[in-house]
Amino acid sequence: MNSRRCAACKQLRRRCPSDCIFLPYFPPNNPQRFSFVHRIYGASNVGKLLQQVQEHQRADVADSLYYEAYCRIKSPVYGCVGIITILHQEIDRLERELVKVQAEISLVKGQTQIEGQLAQGQQVQLSSSSFHLPTTTPWF
Amino acid sequence: MNSRRCAACKQLRRRCPSDCIFLPYFPPNNPQRFSFVHRIYGASNVGKLLQQVQEHQRADVADSLYYEAYCRIKSPVYGCVGIITILHQEIDRLERELVKVQAEISLVKGQTQIEGQLAQGQQVQLSSSSFHLPTTTPWF
Numbered sequence: 001m002n003s004r005r006c007a008a009c010k011q012l013r014r015r016c017p018s019d020c021i022f023l024p025y026f027p028p029n030n031p032q033r034f035s036f037v038h039r040i041y042g043a044s045n046v047g048k049l050l051q052q053v054q055e056h057q058r059a060d061v062a063d064s065l066y067y068e069a070y071c072r073i074k075s076p077v078y079g080c081v082g083i084i085t086i087l088h089q090e091i092d093r094l095e096r097e098l099v100k101v102q103a104e105i106s107l108v109k110g111q112t113q114i115e116g117q118l119a120q121g122q123q124v125q126l127s128s129s130s131f132h133l134p135t136t137t138p139w140f
Numbered sequence: 141m142n143s144r145r146c147a148a149c150k151q152l153r154r155r156c157p158s159d160c161i162f163l164p165y166f167p168p169n170n171p172q173r174f175s176f177v178h179r180i181y182g183a184s185n186v187g188k189l190l191q192q193v194q195e196h197q198r199a200d201v202a203d204s205l206y207y208e209a210y211c212r213i214k215s216p217v218y219g220c221v222g223i224i225t226i227l228h229q230e231i232d233r234l235e236r237e238l239v240k241v242q243a244e245i246s247l248v249k250g251q252t253q254i255e256g257q258l259a260q261g262q263q264v265q266l267s268s269s270s271f272h273l274p275t276t277t278p279w280f
Binding site: 040041042044045049052053057060061063064065067068072076077078079080081082083084087088090091094095097098101102104105108109111112115116119 | 180181182184185189192193197200201203204205207208212216217218219220221222223224227228230231234235237238241242244245248249251252255256259
């Protein structure tokens with residue numbers, strides 16, 4: 001055992017080989033990160049999940065497993081599926097809000113158009129009455 | 141071994157006790173459901189996660205574990221964290237869209253107000269000119 005062991009090998013009390021699958025993603029200075037995934041998936045399953053993807057993808061696998069494990073420990077019943085439910089509810093709320101505001105804008109635009117038409121009609125009426133005014137006034 | 145064994149006990153080739161923790165949530169007619177959680181978490185960890193909550197919460201635990209396992213098998217790098225990322229992006233898009241539409245509605249309302257004030261001003265001017273018309277006409 002030496003100080004260079006990763007968090008996984010430290011917790012599993014075993015020597016940490018130079019090609020240890022956990023070493024790059026579970027550093028010894030963050031023991032909680034491995035502890036969480038170990039509690040939920042077990043070390044062997046985490047190792048398998050890291051092995052089955054390409055090397056450049058492993059950091060993302062470790063991050064996403066840690067996030068899911070963290071959520072499951074904080075919320076033992078729903079885990080991160082609870083977050084997905086909340087986000088879906090937020091999307092529904094925003095979509096309803098958007099439909100409401102779009103309906104409002106259509107209404108305001110419709111009212112503006114009607115008011116514009118009315119104002120135009122009033123102007124035509126006014127200009128036609130001022131055109132006829134000289135011919136109907138008694139001084140002609 | 142008998143036909144009443146749950147999917148977990150069938151796959152693990154063991155007898156299924158009447159108080160089996162998996163029996164109510166992993167029925168024998170849906171072997172894939174247990175197979176998925178077994179691949180990702182391992183049977184022992186699934187059992188522990190079911191044991192640590194109250195009985196009425198276990199169906200939700202089994203459902204959410206199955207969903208997370210399904211996502212991990214379909215998307216080995218991001219699992220259901222990929223879905224959370226997509227949902228966050230969708231919320232950002234909807235929030236931007238809402239801000240844009242709300243700005244548009246403010247603009248339309250502002251224009252309507254200005255047009256209304258202009259129309260009112262025009263009416264005042266027109267009515268005042270018709271009021272003054274008799275006093276400025278040459279026949280007085």
